[in-house]
Amino acid sequence: MKLYRLEPQEDKDKDAGLAPVLQEMERPEPGPDEVLIKVQAASLNYRDLLMRKGQSGSGGGGSIIPLSDGAGVVEAVGKDVSRFKEGDRVAGCFFCGWDDGPFDMKYHKAALGGSLDGMLAEYVTLPEVGVVEAPPHLSAEEAACLPCAGLTAWTALFERAQLKPGETVLALGTGGVSIFALQFAVAAAAKVIITSSKDEKLHRARELGADYGINYRTHPEWDREVWTQTEKRGVEHILEVGGPGTFPRSLNSIAAGGNLALIGVLTGKGAPDSSLFPLVTRCVNLHGIYVGHRAAFSRMNAFLEEHEIHPVIDRTFEFEDAPAAYEYLESGQHFGKVVIRVG
Numbered sequence: 001m002k003l004y005r006l007e008p009q010e011d012k013d014k015d016a017g018l019a020p021v022l023q024e025m026e027r028p029e030p031g032p033d034e035v036l037i038k039v040q041a042a043s044l045n046y047r048d049l050l051m052r053k054g055q056s057g058s059g060g061g062g063s064i065i066p067l068s069d070g071a072g073v074v075e076a077v078g079k080d081v082s083r084f085k086e087g088d089r090v091a092g093c094f095f096c097g098w099d100d101g102p103f104d105m106k107y108h109k110a111a112l113g114g115s116l117d118g119m120l121a122e123y124v125t126l127p128e129v130g131v132v133e134a135p136p137h138l139s140a141e142e143a144a145c146l147p148c149a150g151l152t153a154w155t156a157l158f159e160r161a162q163l164k165p166g167e168t169v170l171a172l173g174t175g176g177v178s179i180f181a182l183q184f185a186v187a188a189a190a191k192v193i194i195t196s197s198k199d200e201k202l203h204r205a206r207e208l209g210a211d212y213g214i215n216y217r218t219h220p221e222w223d224r225e226v227w228t229q230t231e232k233r234g235v236e237h238i239l240e241v242g243g244p245g246t247f248p249r250s251l252n253s254i255a256a257g258g259n260l261a262l263i264g265v266l267t268g269k270g271a272p273d274s275s276l277f278p279l280v281t282r283c284v285n286l287h288g289i290y291v292g293h294r295a296a297f298s299r300m301n302a303f304l305e306e307h308e309i310h311p312v313i314d315r316t317f318e319f320e321d322a323p324a325a326y327e328y329l330e331s332g333q334h335f336g337k338v339v340i341r342v343g
C-alpha cells in the first residue's frame, strides 16, 4: 500500500524541516482490538503545518505518517472488536483512546499524526476506541474534515460551553475551526460575527449565515466593531484561534459571563501583551480546548445529521498531490477545509 511519511528535507536551509514523502509498505493487519480502515479521504489542519516544521507539541519528530484526520471504510476487524464490522463507514478520532470524561496527559501521547501514525495512508489500523461511525449523510471527503477542526469547534461551543439561541459567537478568520463554528452556531439559531483578511471570504461567510463580517486587515481595531454590533454588550462566545496577536482584542470583545475558548496559535505561541484583569471583572469563563473526546465526536455527528450540515470543503487534492495540499493550506487562500482524496 502507499502512504506518506514526514521525512527530513534534503535542503536543510529550508524553513519547513520535514516534508511528506510518498512510500510503500505492506498493508497492516488489525490486532485483536483493532479495525483495519481503507482510508478514502484525509484532511489538513493548521497543526499539520506545525508538525511539518517540527513545531507541534504532540510529537513531530519525523518519520510518522502525517494527518490526524481521515475517513474510510472498515476492511477487517480483530477478534475482540465489538463496535464495528466490515463495511462500516468510519472516521478516526484525533486522540486514540480519549473515550469520554476529563482530559489526561496520557492522551497527549496518543494523538494521530503527531505522537502516533496518522491517516495519510491507503490503509490504517486503529484500536476500536479510536474510531467513530461517520455521519451517513456525509461523503468520505466531508467526514474526513470532522476529527480535529469540527470537534474542536463543537467542544468549544457545546461541551465546554452551552451555546443558546440568540447568543452571539465570534469566529476569527475563515479556516477550518472557524467555519465549523459558524455552521454550528447558525444551526443553533445563534448570531455570528466573523473576521477575515479578505472581503470575498466575508461574503461567503455571510452566504453561510454569518450576521456580520469584519475585515481585520482594513479594520485592525475589529474589537470596536464587535462592541458596536453588540450594543456595547460584547459576545457570549469567542473561538480564540489567533493567540497573542488577537487575544487582547478578543478580551475586549467578550461579554460579562461570556465563554472565551483558547484554541489556536495562528499569530504565535507567546504570551499576549494585555491585562488579564477584564477576565476577572467580567467573570469570563476561560476554556483551554484540546480537540475533544470520542463521546463528544458522536454527539457532534448526531447534530450534523439532524441539521444536515455538510462541512465546507474549499479544495480537494489527489493522493499523489499531497505536498501541494500542504502548500495550498499554508498560502492561506482556503475557506474552510482542504482535503486529500486517498482511496
Ligand SMILES: NC(=O)c1ccc[n+]([C@@H]2O[C@H](COP(=O)([O-])OP(=O)(O)OC[C@H]3O[C@@H](n4cnc5c(N)ncnc54)[C@H](OP(=O)(O)O)[C@@H]3O)[C@@H](O)[C@H]2O)c1
Residues within 6 Å of the ligand: 044, 045, 046, 047, 148, 149, 152, 172, 173, 174, 175, 176, 177, 178, 195, 196, 197, 198, 201, 216, 241, 242, 245, 246, 262, 263, 264, 265, 266, 267, 289, 290, 291, 292, 329, 332, 333, 334, 336
Ligand atoms: N486547541 C485545539 O484543540 C486546536 C484544534 C484545531 C486547531 N487549533 C488551532 O487553531 C488555529 C486554527 O486552526 P485551523 O486548522 O482552523 O486553521 P486554518 O484552517 O489553517 O485557518 C487559518 C485561517 O486563520 C485566519 N487567520 C490567520 N491569521 C489570523 C489573524 N491574525 N486573525 C484572524 N484570523 C487569522 C485566516 O483566515 P482569513 O484568510 O479569513 O483571514 C486563515 O486562513 C491554529 O492555530 C490551530 O493550531 C487548535
